[in-house]
Amino acid sequence: MSLAARLWADNADVVAEVLAHPFVRGIGDGSLDRDLFAGYIAQDAFFLESFARAYGLAIARSGDTDTLLALAELLNGVREELRLHASYAASWGIDMVGVEPRPATLAYTEFLLATAATADLAVVCAAMTPCMRLYAHIGTSLDAGTAGPYADWVRTYADPGFEQVAALLEKLLDRLGDDGAAVRTAYRRAMRLELEFFESAFTARD
Incomplete structure (x- = not known):
């Protein structure tokens, strides 16, 4: 088993929590409050710029x-x-200018940027892989046919092209990384931050 596969398997508990989270389930069945999704899109755009x-x-x-x-x-x-986020912003009237990051967003972006600036590249890859692999997994786990207004979101992350990008990062992790504590800690930390990001999106009201 590759390093990336082992790390993914070792974090199956967090993956299960994410898939069971009401925010993710609400996307999958189309029932998620539109305002919550709009707030999430604005926060995620901020996150992606830091990514x-x-x-x-x-x-x-x-x-x-x-x-x-x-x-x-x-x-x-x-x-x-x-x-994709710009498309949602244009069609849903989401204000993407001057977004104030929530604490969960800041915690994640600050972790990534600090890691990218100071850690070995193997650890950087470990910190960035969970986002890619988790979203590819969510996309293929949900059904665009039942996602209603969120069908395009599901299709984006279920697309084979996104899977290829996630696999590219995992291959880089496999090539550069080792099964050491720093790599495992960075991967686990990022996975927990993903869960906290969805929780923040579900509970916050902008």
Whole structure:
């Protein structure tokens, strides 16, 4: 079993909590309050911009051409997600200007940026992989046919193209990483922050 597969398996408890969370279930059956989803989209756009900056920091610190090119491709994938958010903002009238990040959003972005700026690239990959793998898993676990207004969101993360991007990051983690404490801690921390992000989206009222 690859390193990425072991880490994913070892965090199956958090994955189960995410899939069972009322925010995610509400997307899947289309019942989620529209205002909660709009707030989530604004927060997620803020998060994705920091995610892109974390890739940028990793690119600047990459030590070989293969790593640099893989990270550049991953950064391009974030652009596609931001386009989805921009589409929702335009069609739903979501104000994306001057978004105030919630505590859960800040906790996640600050963790990623600090890791990307200071940690080994293997640990950086471990910190960033849960977001990609978890969303690919959510997308294929939900049914766009029952998601109602959130069908496009589900289709985006269920798309084979998104799976390919997630797999690319996992391959980079497998190549650079080891099964050490720093890698495991970063992966687990990111997975818990994902759950806290969905909880914040469900309980906050902007």
